[in-house]
Amino acid sequence: MRRSIRSVIRVGMAAAMVVTLAGVPAGAQQRRTQLEFIRDAEIEHTIRTFARPIFDAAGIDAEAVTFVLVKDPQINAFVAGGMNMFFHTGLLQQADEPGQLVGVIAHETGHISGGHLIRGQDAMETAAAESLLSLLLGVGAAVASGNAGAAAAVITGGQELAKRQFLAFSRTQESSADQAALSSLDRAGWSARGLVVFLEKLAGQELVSTDRQSEYVRTHPLTRDRINAVKAHIERSRFSNVPVSPAFIDLHERMRAKLLGFIQPTVALRRYRENDTGIPARYARAVAYYQRNEIPTALTMIDSLIAQEPNNPYFYELKGQVLMENRRLADSLPPYRKAVELAPDEGLLRMSLAQALLETLTDSKINDAARSRNVDEAIRNLEAARNEARRAPLIWRLLGTAWSYKGDQGKISYCQAEEALARGDRSKAIFHVKRAKSELPINSPYWQRSRDIDLMLDPEQKADKADKEPKRN
DSSP: OOSOHHHHSOSSSOOOOOOOOTTSOHHHHHHOOOOOEEOOHHHHHHHHHHHHHHHHHHTOOGGGOEEEEEOOSSOOEEEETTTEEEEEHHHHHHOOSHHHHHHHHHHHHHHHHTTHHHHHGGGOOSHHHHHHHHHHHHHHHHTTOSOHHHHOOOOOSOHHHHHHHHHOOOHHHHHHHHHHHHHHHHHHTOOSHHHHHHHHHHHGGGGSOGGGSOHHHHHSOOOHHHHHHHHHHHHHOTTTTOOOOHHHHHHHHHHHHHHHHHHOHHHHHHHSOTTOOSHHHHHHHHHHHHHTTOHHHHHHHHHHHHHHOTTOHHHHHHHHHHHHHTTOHHHHHHHHHHHHHHOTTOHHHHHHHHHHHHHGGGOTTOOHHHHHHHHHHHHHHHHHHTTTSTTOHHHHHHHHHHHHHHTOHHHHHHHHHHHHHHHTOHHHHHHHHHHHHHHSOTTSHHHHHHHHHHHHHSTTSOTTTGGGOOOOO
């Protein structure tokens, strides 16, 4: 492989989870043997930017919703496990303009606000369905893992069949979600034309065989009545002719270009020709050259993008990623630091910087003073990012690694407990959290969090039991 295993999954653009499809017919397994999830700070930021007005209109806390990107060419999106919204990369690339993606977001938000997922839990009585929900709830933890082998969560029991059952909404729920979407779009001042264009793209698929249909059609029953209802709304809504802002169009084009560069670099170079000097086209080519291991060309193009937009954190992030994955660790730190400086609230950027800082520690040329500074800087960034990325095992693995350089066994055990908790491994979490409580100074912040985890995992404990633990020197 061109990259080492530990750098295969980068917080910039990352594949993360493998799911076996035991119980699915052999032909289906050959067509699709794994589900891969990716994370990218810029793409998640773009989707959240589009979604925020819709969430506000629907009365949903935008920060409570987790976006998960599924690396899959199928057109699909769904909500599951509460406030988790999943988008296949195929949908992001097939949505020709922001209004189509916003329409899908509004529709999926309608399922959340309508409580369809809560009612759907009543049907989850089989072990396969419970396994599926566990998988979906764990995605927030798995997508940011930094080790391809360790991150692979293998779950058996016919998940594909269970997923289709669990995620399939009734026609009544679909119509209800449409109506909620149209109300939210109006309150947010968005036109519903994008939604109807998207629905019409899928309309013809109901006539083809089930195994050839888009997953969106299989899990979201589509009818001509639904399309007609959206069209009727467009005729009477005063926002139907409101154009999409140029800024949103630019964000959307950059997202599609970046995705194509990462997922299909050869196609990206054919689609975005050298004579196209727009930023989306140059962005796609820079990523594509990087994926094809043409590193000097990629870096030259990234530098030209930075020169044009010196305050764009994601261009610096990409440069840092290219340099780190090619073992130019010291060179990767300045662009990563600049990315964090420009977007200090982006936890994924801080995690990338911390990972680069910790990887420099393997360099025999680094002196003790620089090693200590890098460890301290990594800890500061991981501590700042952990509220956003608490469910990601990678952040706790990195933080535990940083504390191991400090020789702080109590904090190492605490981080191991958090990592196990993020992975859904209850027994390991209990083991490590009890060890952390015995090693950490009583009433220190890490000790208090360890006690909270212990009480959460073992609720039969008396709340005052931990308060009466003997003091240690």
